[in-house]
Amino acid sequence: MIAGYLGPQSSFTHQAAQILFGKTQLHAFPSIPNCLQAVSEGTCDCGVVPIENSLEGSVHATIDYLFHKSNLQVIEEVILPIKQQLLVSPMTQLAEITTIMSHPQALAQSQTYLERHFPKVKLEAVSSTTAAAEYVRDHPEKGYAAIASTQAAARYQLTIAATNIQDNAVNQTRFWVVKKAPQEEQKSSAQIETGANIAKQTLLVTLPSNQPGALHQILAAFGWRKIGLSKIESRPLKTHLGEYFFVIDLVCEQSSRLIANALEEITLLGATVRNLGAYPVTTITDSSR
Known part of the structure; x- marks a missing residue:
C-alpha cells in the first residue's frame, strides 16, 4: 500500500x-492539494493531511479541497501532540542568531517565546518546518535558526537550542486519513456503516438559499435527537460574497439509524449534505511517540 502525506520527511x-x-511505502507531496489529488487519481491508496491545530484553528486548504474538488472520504483521525524546538547549527550560539525561519503556523504557535527571547530577530516564513531545518543545516555561516521537530534536528544534525517553545503545552494537531470513496457512496448522504470504535462523523452542509432560520433548523435536527456536535464552522462557497457551506463534526454516541434519520430530515429541509465519513479517533501521547 502507498500512503501519501504532506511532506517533506520529518x-x-x-x-x-x-x-x-509504519513500514508502509510513504510518499511525500509538497502541498495538501497535491496529496489529495494523488489519492483521488489513484496514485496513492490513501493520504494523510492536517485538518486542525488547537492553537491556530482549521487547515482551510484541506477542507476546501475536499468540498470543492474531490470525492474522498475520511477513514481515520489521529491527534498528535506538537512540540516545537528551536534548532541551530552546532557552530551557532544563541546570541548570534540573525533570523528565525519556519512554517507560518509554527512561527505563530511560538509567538510568545519569540517575542520574549528574540524581539529584534527577523522572522521568515518558509514552506515547512523541515525546509527551515534543511536551510539552517546548509547555511551554518548565516546565523539562522529554525523552529521544527526533534526528528528534524536528528535528521539534519542540528542542535536543539531551546525545547518545547510552543505557546501552549497542549498544542495538538488533528490529521485525517483519506481514501477514494466507493462509487456508490460518492453521491450518498447516508451513514457509512462502521464498527463499534467509530467516534466522529463529518458532514459538509450547504443551506437552502435565502431561507430564514435554515441553520437553526439544521442544528435542531441534531439537538432534539441528542446527537452531540464537536465542531461547526463556516467556509465560503466561493460563488458570491456571503454564501457559505458548513463543516459539522458529529459525536457518534447515538445509533447509526438515528444519525441517518437526522441526515434525512436535513435533506428534506432543502439542505445539501456531503458525508465525509464516520471514523475512529486515536490520540497519540508523548509516551507512545
Missing part, C-alpha cells in the same frame, strides 16, 4: 503517517 504530518502506517 514534518509533523510525516510523523503522523509513520505512526499510522
